[in-house]
Amino acid sequence: MMSTIDLTLKIWRQKNSDALGDFETYILRDISTDMSFLEMIDVLNEQLTREGKEPVAFDHDCREGICGACGAVVDGVAHGPDLETTLCQLHMRKFKSGDTIVIEPFRSIAFPIKKDLLVDRSALDRIIQAGGFVSVNTGGTVDGNSIPVSTETAELAMDAASCIGCGACVASCPNGAAMLFTGAKIAQLSLLPQGHPERKERARSMVTQMDKEGFGYCSNEKECELACPKGISIRNIARMNREFLKSFLLGE
Amino acid sequence: MELNSRIPSGPLAEKWDSHRFQSKLVNPANRRKFRVIVVGTGLAGASAAATLAELGYKVDAFCLHDSPRRAHSIAAQGGINAAKNYQNDGDSVFRLFYDTIKGGDFRAREANVYRLAQVSTEIIDQCVAQGVPFAREYGGTLANRSFGGAQVSRTFYARGQTGQQLLLGAYSALSRQINSGGVTMYNRREMMDVVVVDGKARGVVVRNMISGAIESYSADAVLLCTGGYGNAYFLSTNAMASNVTAAWRACRRGAAFANPSFVQIHPTCIPVHGDYQSKLTLMSESLRNDGRVWVPKNKDDTRPPAQIPEEDRDYYLESKYPSFGNLVPRDVASRNAKEQCDQGKGVGSTGLAVYLDFGDAIKRDGEDVILRKYGNLFQMYEKITDSDPMVEPMMIYPAVHYTMGGLWVDYNLMTTIPGLFALGECNFSDHGANRLGASALMQGLADGYFVISTSIGHYFGSERINPVTNADAAFKEVENEVNERMQKLLQNSSGGPSGKVTVDDVHKELGRLLWDNCGMARNRQDLELALEELPKIKDKFWNSVYVPGAADDINQSIEKAGRVADFIEFGEFMIRDALAREESCGCHLREESQTEENEALRDDDKYSHVSVWEYKGDDQPPEMHKEHLVFENVTPSQRSYK
Ligand SMILES: Cc1cc2nc3c(=O)[nH]c(=O)nc-3n(C[C@H](O)[C@H](O)[C@H](O)COP(=O)(O)OP(=O)(O)OC[C@H]3O[C@@H](n4cnc5c(N)ncnc54)[C@H](O)[C@@H]3O)c2cc1C
Ligand code: SF4
Numbered sequence: 001m002m003s004t005i006d007l008t009l010k011i012w013r014q015k016n017s018d019a020l021g022d023f024e025t026y027i028l029r030d031i032s033t034d035m036s037f038l039e040m041i042d043v044l045n046e047q048l049t050r051e052g053k054e055p056v057a058f059d060h061d062c063r064e065g066i067c068g069a070c071g072a073v074v075d076g077v078a079h080g081p082d083l084e085t086t087l088c089q090l091h092m093r094k095f096k097s098g099d100t101i102v103i104e105p106f107r108s109i110a111f112p113i114k115k116d117l118l119v120d121r122s123a124l125d126r127i128i129q130a131g132g133f134v135s136v137n138t139g140g141t142v143d144g145n146s147i148p149v150s151t152e153t154a155e156l157a158m159d160a161a162s163c164i165g166c167g168a169c170v171a172s173c174p175n176g177a178a179m180l181f182t183g184a185k186i187a188q189l190s191l192l193p194q195g196h197p198e199r200k201e202r203a204r205s206m207v208t209q210m211d212k213e214g215f216g217y218c219s220n221e222k223e224c225e226l227a228c229p230k231g232i233s234i235r236n237i238a239r240m241n242r243e244f245l246k247s248f249l250l251g252e
Numbered sequence: 253m254e255l256n257s258r259i260p261s262g263p264l265a266e267k268w269d270s271h272r273f274q275s276k277l278v279n280p281a282n283r284r285k286f287r288v289i290v291v292g293t294g295l296a297g298a299s300a301a302a303t304l305a306e307l308g309y310k311v312d313a314f315c316l317h318d319s320p321r322r323a324h325s326i327a328a329q330g331g332i333n334a335a336k337n338y339q340n341d342g343d344s345v346f347r348l349f350y351d352t353i354k355g356g357d358f359r360a361r362e363a364n365v366y367r368l369a370q371v372s373t374e375i376i377d378q379c380v381a382q383g384v385p386f387a388r389e390y391g392g393t394l395a396n397r398s399f400g401g402a403q404v405s406r407t408f409y410a411r412g413q414t415g416q417q418l419l420l421g422a423y424s425a426l427s428r429q430i431n432s433g434g435v436t437m438y439n440r441r442e443m444m445d446v447v448v449v450d451g452k453a454r455g456v457v458v459r460n461m462i463s464g465a466i467e468s469y470s471a472d473a474v475l476l477c478t479g480g481y482g483n484a485y486f487l488s489t490n491a492m493a494s495n496v497t498a499a500w501r502a503c504r505r506g507a508a509f510a511n512p513s514f515v516q517i518h519p520t521c522i523p524v525h526g527d528y529q530s531k532l533t534l535m536s537e538s539l540r541n542d543g544r545v546w547v548p549k550n551k552d553d554t555r556p557p558a559q560i561p562e563e564d565r566d567y568y569l570e571s572k573y574p575s576f577g578n579l580v581p582r583d584v585a586s587r588n589a590k591e592q593c594d595q596g597k598g599v600g601s602t603g604l605a606v607y608l609d610f611g612d613a614i615k616r617d618g619e620d621v622i623l624r625k626y627g628n629l630f631q632m633y634e635k636i637t638d639s640d641p642m643v644e645p646m647m648i649y650p651a652v653h654y655t656m657g658g659l660w661v662d663y664n665l666m667t668t669i670p671g672l673f674a675l676g677e678c679n680f681s682d683h684g685a686n687r688l689g690a691s692a693l694m695q696g697l698a699d700g701y702f703v704i705s706t707s708i709g710h711y712f713g714s715e716r717i718n719p720v721t722n723a724d725a726a727f728k729e730v731e732n733e734v735n736e737r738m739q740k741l742l743q744n745s746s747g748g749p750s751g752k753v754t755v756d757d758v759h760k761e762l763g764r765l766l767w768d769n770c771g772m773a774r775n776r777q778d779l780e781l782a783l784e785e786l787p788k789i790k791d792k793f794w795n796s797v798y799v800p801g802a803a804d805d806i807n808q809s810i811e812k813a814g815r816v817a818d819f820i821e822f823g824e825f826m827i828r829d830a831l832a833r834e835e836s837c838g839c840h841l842r843e844e845s846q847t848e849e850n851e852a853l854r855d856d857d858k859y860s861h862v863s864v865w866e867y868k869g870d871d872q873p874p875e876m877h878k879e880h881l882v883f884e885n886v887t888p889s890q891r892s893y894k
């Protein structure tokens with residue numbers, strides 16, 4: 001049942017990439033437990049606006065857990081306490097009246113903070129640009145049914161393809177690695193026959209780009225898997241490592 | 253204003269082919285001399301940008317997100333139609349064409365829709381080749397389902413995440429072109445205006461959403477792929493940043509706007525539950541396959557649903573439409589839910605909801621079967637509402653979902669400004685007065701992958717395009733206007749917020765006005781009232797809206813303010829369009845135009861046309877033009893679901 005709660009928020013405020021940031025404390029009263037976490041921040045932002053202060057900047061768009069735009073570290077956990085749930089799908093009924101909630105941006109060397117909770121995750125785009133595609137031009141493709149794919153493979157590929165590119169895996173990794181994100185794309189395309197012709201080149205370029213962007217290495221902490229709102233499995237990292245190794249072992 | 257739809261002559265099935273043959277081409281070696289701006293990188297924009305760059309054109313692409321992968325297309329759940337006839341159940345290009353024309357209540361162009369059905373099959377092949385993980389049958393072939401009441405199974409899907417997978421496919425093609433230098437991608441840029449030089453679209457002025465800088469880009473053609481305007485209503489199933497700004501600014505520069513009042517209201521959304529609510533969540537249409545819709549027979553029956561016995565329940569869809577029952581089309585289901593609630597029989601804390609009950613289906617098929625079919629939807633519902641549909645009936649209510657109206661385009665997808673094209677939900681072209689489920693994804697990709705390349709080649713091949721640069725006076729002029737506009741949005745901000753309103757306050761007011769008077773059911777009196785009220789909202793916005801922060805900084809409040817200001821201006825087009833169309837058709841009921849049984853009554857004698865609105869200045873009403881629709885291959889029939 002709907003009820004209301006009072007909260008203390010400690011939110012990271014930072015003017016821009018160069019400025020030093022710090023936590024500010026805000027009190028919110030009568031927050032409906034039916035609200036989503038982002039609606040709670042909307043309420044805070046309306047309150048701040050009415051007080052003549054600047055609202056908290058944060059990325060968000062679909063509010064349905066699919067666009068990957070939202071995300072912040074809530075009480076030390078990327079996307080907050082609910083398993084397999086993006087911040088926009090987290091609801092305030094997970095909190096109690098009197099709680100203090102600490103909200104920070106996703107932190108990583110590769111994700112510069114632009115303002116408050118808003119970070120630059122374009123490094124992830126550049127990893128995809130390095131090879132996260134099948135090189136087919138528009139037109140002249142074969143009939144869809146001429147490339148059979150077993151349901152099992154299709155399901156595994158779909159599991160990997162469900163990544164929303166939110167970056168929570170990076171933010172939660174002690175090394176700031178982007179292995180889960182990169183592994184998911186490499187796995188999807190190495191599982192499907194369409195991805196086979198370029199698999200060596202793909203694994204090498206994507207991994208190289210990942211390093212260039214300043215992402216760290218995997219030391220098997222498994223924090224990424226826990227934080228991932230889409231339940232992407234770390235088996236995808238193993239698959240990526242295999243693809244990467246094979247790209248050297250088997251030569252050209 | 254001259255409206256030339258440029259529909260190719262000849263038999264329907266040969267139009268696209270002969271059009272391609274008659275269109276001019278650009279020599280491959282010359283293509284790199286042409287620059288194309290693509291605004292928006294959802295399904296339509298990403299596919300167009302990638303395809304044009306593959307052909308050798310230079311492409312500059314813009315989106316307001318931090319990455320092209322976040323476009324609103326990502327949220328589409330259900331699937332994408334294609335006339336593959338893989339199921340051997342009698343589907344064909346003509347049948348998909350016919351269903352789409354009929355679904356649109358005979359308010360779309362035959363030639364465009366036929367082309368859409370033709371290229372639908374290539375879309376699937378293209379997406380498969382990219383590695384889109386569509387659902388498969390055990391034998392490894394592509395799986396299909398029947399969607400939105402279609403009698404054939406022609407919908408391709410990737411779990412409940414079809415839009416995501418198709419967008420990621422287009423995004424991967426786009427990424428490949430970014431990597432090879434064919435596309436320059438500008439993220440976090442909001443288009444503020446289009447620049448017209450010598451009557452042709454030659455560029456855009458955008459706001460850099462990180463630095464706040466106003467920047468200009470020039471090109472030889474501009475493609476708007478900026479999505480729909482459902483957020484005019486404040487609450488809708490659209491993503492938060494979906495807006496009308498790009499289309500509206502183009503309209504102010506001379507691009508006519510078609511059917512602005514054609515808005516689809518989806519019947520199965522999670523109801524509004526509080527004033528703080530920011531958006532509405534769609535629950536898949538498929539739920540109506542097994543759920544039964546009901547309300548209490550008596551007003552003021554506040555018992556929990558389980559305590560309301562059968563004889564006190566009104567399964568109004570089943571009793572009113574015995575043959576279709578709970579599976580009546582979207583508009584009929586939506587309208588009837590509203591009607592029940594207007595009669596005071598709505599349920600839930602706000603009285604603006606009806607039940608969708610799975611009790612009988614669970615009894616009939618068992619919990620397992622129902623969970624297998626709808627488990628993930630039930631989970632999503634429970635996450636948001638804290639109520640389990642296996643135990644208690646769901647509550648649903650209609651919500652604004654999709655806009656069939658959009659920039660008017662000819663067969664080439666060109667607007668009334670030469671060199672300015674509109675693709676995807678941003679144009680009006682294929683869905684008439686109502687869109688069928690799983691057809692928006694198809695249209696966005698048809699426009700981007702398969703149609704626009706012909707149009708662009710023809711445009712460059714047949715027009716003389718003089719060189720311009722973004723340093724030209726025309727660009728500086730528009731930049732100045734945009735800068736002034738940003739300052740105007742901040743004009744009330746000195747002196748603090750006291751006594752002022754926030755952007756959301758005004759947006760909610762606009763939303764209520766449109767929802768109450770220009771929503772599912774409309775009448776002259778309400779629409780005239782709305783037309784009187786609208787200027788008051790506009791005054792309130794400009795006189796008392798308080799926008800915090802500065803223009804030369806990341807400022808999400810000023811972003812929102814600019815979009816709401818445009819929704820308000822555009823709202824007048826929606827209301828006037830609704831007022832002028834004195835017939836019920838597609839998604840909306842015009843109360844003055846009903847049958848004796850209170851069903852929607854279309855009026856083909858008077859309204860078999862596209863209403864095309866031309867902006868005439870801020871202090872003048874827009875002028876309406878008509879594009880008459882000619883049906884040579886189908887005979888318009890009245891829909892009946894009794
Ligand atoms: C919840 C939901 C479910 C749906 N399910 C289905 C379905 O199952 N099947 C189906 O066929 N359809 C479905 N639809 C409809 C379909 O998703 C959309 O109509 C379609 O994806 C629109 O694609 P688009 O490319 O035209 O626009 P969008 O995907 O909306 O992309 C718009 C692009 O424009 C950019 N943009 C917008 N304004 C500006 C600006 N001023 N400056 C710069 N960039 C700008 C954005 O950044 C974005 O890149 C659904 C819609 C919703 C809301
Ligand atoms: S792997 Fe998971 S956490 Fe990482 S970007 Fe993808 S969805 Fe987000």
Ligand code: FES
Nearest residue numbers: 061063068070088
């Ligand atoms: S806002 Fe889209 S995933 Fe959260």
